[in-house]
Amino acid sequence: MVRTPLVAGNWKMNFDHLEATYFVQKLVWLLRDAKFDYKRCEVALMPAFTALRSVEVLVEADNLKISYGAQTVSVTSQGAFTGDVSADMLAQLGCRYVIVGHSERRKYHPEDDANIVDQVRAVLAAGMQPILCVGESYEERRQGIELEFAVGQVKDVTRDLSQEEVGKLVVAYEPVWAIGTGMVATPQVAQDAARAIRAHVESAFGRGAAQTMRILYGGSVSSHNAQELISQSDVDGFLVGGASLDVEEFATIARLT
Numbered sequence: 001m002v003r004t005p006l007v008a009g010n011w012k013m014n015f016d017h018l019e020a021t022y023f024v025q026k027l028v029w030l031l032r033d034a035k036f037d038y039k040r041c042e043v044a045l046m047p048a049f050t051a052l053r054s055v056e057v058l059v060e061a062d063n064l065k066i067s068y069g070a071q072t073v074s075v076t077s078q079g080a081f082t083g084d085v086s087a088d089m090l091a092q093l094g095c096r097y098v099i100v101g102h103s104e105r106r107k108y109h110p111e112d113d114a115n116i117v118d119q120v121r122a123v124l125a126a127g128m129q130p131i132l133c134v135g136e137s138y139e140e141r142r143q144g145i146e147l148e149f150a151v152g153q154v155k156d157v158t159r160d161l162s163q164e165e166v167g168k169l170v171v172a173y174e175p176v177w178a179i180g181t182g183m184v185a186t187p188q189v190a191q192d193a194a195r196a197i198r199a200h201v202e203s204a205f206g207r208g209a210a211q212t213m214r215i216l217y218g219g220s221v222s223s224h225n226a227q228e229l230i231s232q233s234d235v236d237g238f239l240v241g242g243a244s245l246d247v248e249e250f251a252t253i254a255r256l257t
């Protein structure tokens with residue numbers, strides 16, 4: 001089965017709505033100039049909440065082939081939860097994806113596995129796709145338990161999901177030691193983790209779900225390492241942080257994927 005690669009830019013807390021608009025316009029020009037084939041590789045942007053409406057307007061007005069989504073979501077649907085944004089609100093803005101369980105959310109906010117499972121459910125119920133982030137810390141890698149750890153995180157989140165729900169997940173293997181550090185995983189490390197995650201999904205949910213599931217690599221991806229990483233058979237694209245803030249670099253990564 002051929003999986004369409006996905007290159008998703010996680011802008012984190014960068015770019016206001018004007019900067020986001022400029023970025024999208026420039027990205028589309030660059031990709032048009034490069035005769036980029038959106039059917040060969042999907043491109044997605046994950047702006048801050050405040051820029052989502054601007055991105056939506058632009059994508060709709062110009063019928064752009066860019067997908068977009070949010071960086072987190074509330075587990076509740078409505079009510080007295082100051083500062084939260086619900087999955088339905090995001091779906092109404094045309095979001096296709098929501099990043100769930102990013103290591104920065106796990107670190108700086110009280111997001112544990114139970115909360116992450118609820119986010120996944122909320123995203124799926126609203127008709128969007130979660131990009132579930134998993135990955136070990138440097139310490140777990142040092143102890144040699146990195147695969148067990150990353151697969152364990154996938155197991156914990158998917159345990160009670162149906163086969164159909166799991167089929168809609170995108171998993172991003174993001175070793176914490178590689179995020180924002182410039183220490184990219186070797187292609188073999190990324191492949192081993194992606195393969196282990198896919199093997200677990202196959203044994204728990206069947207070959208169909210495993211073969212459809214896109215597994216991304218994230219952690220210091222750049223135009224210098226994207227080509228080698230994507231040549232690995234179980235790596236289906238990238239979640240790009242820092243390099244997604246430079247439009248030319250991001251366009252190059254998309255072209256190489």
Ligand code: PEP
Binds near residue numbers: 181182219220239243
């Ligand atoms: C990320 O935060 O999801 C990420 C992969 O960051 P970076 O590319 O900067 O390592």
